[in-house]
Amino acid sequence: MISRRGLIGAGAGLLVAGCDRMNAAPEVRGTLEELGGLHKRAQRLLGRHALAREYGVGAMSPVFRANGNTEAGDPVWRQHLAEGFSRWALQVGGLVHRPLALPLSALQAMPQRTQITRHDCVEGWSAIGQWQGPRLGPILAAAGLLPAARYAVFHCADDFGGDPYYESIDLIEAFHPQTILAWRMNGAPLRPEHGAPLRLRVERQLGYKQAKYVMRIELRETLAGLYGGKGGYWEDAAGYQWYAGI
Numbered sequence: 622m623i624s625r626r627g628l629i630g631a632g633a634g635l636l637v638a639g640c641d642r643m644n645a646a647p648e649v650r651g652t653l654e655e656l657g658g659l660h661k662r663a664q665r666l667l668g669r670h671a672l673a674r675e676y677g678v679g680a681m682s683p684v685f686r687a688n689g690n691t692e693a694g695d696p697v698w699r700q701h702l703a704e705g706f707s708r709w710a711l712q713v714g715g716l717v718h719r720p721l722a723l724p725l726s727a728l729q730a731m732p733q734r735t736q737i738t739r740h741d742c743v744e745g746w747s748a749i750g751q752w753q754g755p756r757l758g759p760i761l762a763a764a765g766l767l768p769a770a771r772y773a774v775f776h777c778a779d780d781f782g783g784d785p786y787y788e789s790i791d792l793i794e795a796f797h798p799q800t801i802l803a804w805r806m807n808g809a810p811l812r813p814e815h816g817a818p819l820r821l822r823v824e825r826q827l828g829y830k831q832a833k834y835v836m837r838i839e840l841r842e843t844l845a846g847l848y849g850g851k852g853g854y855w856e857d858a859a860g861y862q863w864y865a866g867i
């Protein structure tokens with residue numbers, strides 16, 4: 622004999638299963654995303670772990686053009702370039718327990734990730750290239766994030782007319798497995814025009830987020846009060862989207 626409680630339990634289970642299926646249905650998801658203008662946000666949360674497509678070596682572009690600045694004006698960077706970046710170190714600071722200074726050799730000695738991905742520039746060109754470097758997430762974890770930290774800001778050595786290039790991502794993107802600090806491209810150390818000695822690769826987003834000439838990473842609670850306040854050079858200068866999803 623089936624007990625009353627058993628029936629109720631089974632009914633509740635069916636209801637829950639039904640709800641899950643409904644939430645997964647595209648029409649329902651679409652409605653949820655539209656509510657409160659949360660489309661972008663919801664889409665992103667659903668795809669929080671989604672990976673950018675990776676390619677085989679055969680798909681690599683024979684030519685990967687350089688775009689934006691192809692060198693940095695900062696005299697400190699120029700000195701490091703002349704020294705082969707042997708005394709250069711990446712600074713990690715802001716809202717962290719332990720600020721870090723990581724020489725290139727330290728970044729090269731960490732576990733490495735290699736990925737072949739497609740870079741899409743808003744100016745209308747794409748190229749498939751291979752990138753290698755340590756994941757950003759474990760580096761931030763080593764620095765120890767303070768509870769208020771919400772954004773990682775990348776301070777670069779170059780500028781446009783005196784306005785420094787910078788970019789920022791949130792912690793979901795920072796800890797994504799394909800988010801790396803690349804010091805190697807297409808099997809050779811990063812060339813100056815591609816952002817030597819170190820650049821960000823944040824593979825689910827457009828070209829302008831891929832900050833070159835990264836000198837310092839700053840953990841912040843807010844992007845307000847930093848340069849134009851929109852989280853990146855192009856976001857400030859031309860109103861480009863901060864979340865530049867492909």
Ligand SMILES: Nc1nc2c(c(=O)[nH]1)N[C@H]1C(S)=C(S)[C@@H](COP(=O)(O)O)O[C@H]1N2
Nearest residue numbers: 686687688689690742777786828829831833
């Ligand atoms: N520091 C810095 N990072 C930058 C830029 C730049 O001018 N300075 N240009 C951005 C743009 S618009 C693109 S498309 C890519 C170009 O990278 P590439 O030169 O390796 O092709 O870098 C991005 N990161």
Ligand SMILES: [Mo]
Nearest residue numbers: 742743828829
């Ligand atoms: Mo770009």
